[in-house]
Amino acid sequence: MNDVIRLALDLDGVLTEHPRILAHAANETFGLTLPLHAFVDSAGCNVPLEIRRWVYGPDGPARRLRPAPKGRRFVEAARAALGAENVLILTARPQEARATTEEWLREHGFPACAIRFADDKVAVAHALGVSHAVEDSVRHATAYAAAGIRCLLLTTDPKPEGESPLIERVPDLAAAWERLLGAPDEEEEVESGPIRYRIVISDVIDPAARARLAREAELIDVDGQDVAALTAALRDADALIVRSETQVTREVLAAGPSLRVVARAGTGVDNIDVQGATEAGILVLNAPGANAVSAGEHTIALLLALTRQIPDANAAVHAGRWERKRFKPFDLQGKTIGIVGLGRVGSVVAQRLRAFETRLIGYDPYIARERFQQLGVEPVPYERLLAEADVVTFHVPATSETINMLDADAIARMKPGAIVLNCARGEVVDQEALAEALRTGRVAAAGVDVFPDEPAYTSPLFGLPNVILTPHIGGSSREALAAVGEMISTTTLAALRGEAVPNAVNLPPASLQGPELQRLTRVASAAGRLLSVLRSARPERLEVIVQGAVPLDVTERVTAAALAEALRRWTDRRVTPVNARLVARDLGLDVHIVTGNADPALVPEFAFEVDGDDPHRVTVRWDRNEAGIMEIDRFSLERPLAGDLLITRHWDRPGVVGRVGTILGRYNVNIAGMQVGRHERGGQAIMVLNVDDIIPEAALAEIVTIPGIESAYVVSLPSAVPESGDANGWGAARAAR
Ligand SMILES: NC(=O)C1=CN([C@@H]2O[C@H](COP(=O)(O)OP(=O)(O)OC[C@H]3O[C@@H](n4cnc5c(N)ncnc54)[C@H](O)[C@@H]3O)[C@@H](O)[C@H]2O)C=CC1
């Protein structure tokens, strides 16, 4: 550890893969013949401006660059060892590339870092007191060395005669790290791949899903039954993937301070404390429907095995016994089948059983009559189903209503000699009561795939001749495992990246597509951040005033995103959009959604307003495609807010703006853009400056002494992706007179 090191890291070729593909892409798209090194050491400084802008623009090839192996770990380790304020990314990319560059870094899991854009890197490095740089460009390395800045140059080329001793050639980032800070601790070992997340997997999942996850994450396998091992593995995990055997209790959740996602590779989430996860701000995902065909077919398989007596007949023949008279199979045709729970699996069962010319009756108070009709199932009360069905099959989740839904009383009301099937959850059927009924013949036979305690090594059902038992394999067909694996692996990674996913259990479903929703919630979280910088003390009430026709679910997501980001400054608690409302309630912060003019012709707007001694209001406008912060404290802005900003509230007097510029100039802070607003000449006004450089505390302190300045704020927008849980490095400071 050395506190005098202030490190400037190049981006392209150091934190990204080799950028030669950029020239290749530009040549392909524009029919040019740029040399392949055109973007290598000068970020295309000699390339026509519009092509350079395209390369680094939102749709350009720079967005598709892969991160360099070890890049993220290097930045994390450097920030940890040197202090976040001493690590800076200094790139020759054009200033306009800021938004897409920041987005790329975020998407690839880099911690938020100060970034500067300049081809004259040395000038910026000097101004910021940089002592060391990591580069892949000989040109920049030579310039750094000439300015007395020690440079680690990533290259395998040998050092030529006469090269400055301040340039040290190293083959990769691991070697650069060693030169900079000595050999890494084992703990800090830089890993050998572009690994971004740590995902604990506690049950067997599909190999293709594992491969997909492993492309972006380190996978830690652990036995979910071994709670000590599980909690130890969760210590620095970002996500946990389970099937049905791992009990994700509050204790387990508490073991993962960085845990952001718990994914259930299956449907039922009864083994996860969803309320506990919600309170902790952890997103719970599942894979609804992905194994429904499998569970439905398994149910039919158990039923046919029972009615045709296949297990016993098979065993007899294998044993050399030809007992044709002993077996009395019967047909399903004409029998009444009672389906309890007509969701995804229940529907699959109904559809298949129609082909057997059975009469189908069903009980499910939560689905529409039309669904029964579509499926050819007659809706009946539970009592009638029990009384009339020759076969009763359960397809309900385990809830307080369904636990022991089939107990001794219910069995007593069943048609004598009926068959019971349970491929849902063990708790739904009282096993003792069922075993007793099977012994007496009150229930003729049963097929059971699920048990109250799994793995089940004992059960009153074991050894009974008229029951077929399987070890919870209803959802385990090859196809189901592949479908579940695909859904869970893609959405776990997406959720870790902060993207909206369709299979969240503890976030309300949203009617917007994932990317559209994400664009909007990202800006909403930026608005929340700005609000919390303007109003640093936690308010008692936050109003979200919505104009235009906005579905309630979208408003809820927008509110959660803004609130989570604001609460990160208003409380020390861990807040994400999942628990933002709960945390606000706990803290006594009243969050109120006010629906204004819902005219669909209006461009939708969300105004986040806090009242009291220090009232503020930040407004996001959303044209249903792009969203941006377009108003602060009722001052309209011409352009949406983004980037590193200085915001002042002042009186509209000659000289105020100029004096701010003078002070910033004195501190070597370059102004990249300016917006001003006022309601009337000489009245209250606002100024928003986009700056290229860090504004020192001292500069901010001087700015607030300018006569006419009421308050000044420094903030970086947009904020980190809401779900990332990492607000580090997004500097925000406030000074008020
Ligand atoms: N054995 C296995 O490997 C598998 C088991 N399952 C289990 O099967 C069950 C059903 O799964 P899905 O159909 O995918 O779920 P689903 O959510 O699509 O359907 C469940 C249905 O149960 C109904 N329901 C809820 N409470 C009820 C009540 N008190 N009375 C009657 N109906 C009620 C709901 O309205 C819903 O229609 C779940 O417990 C699930 O975990 C699912 C897949 C594989």
Ligand SMILES: O=C(O)CCC(=O)C(=O)O
């Ligand atoms: O495959 C599993 O983990 C169990 C399947 C299941 O029970 C479910 O999806 O709810």
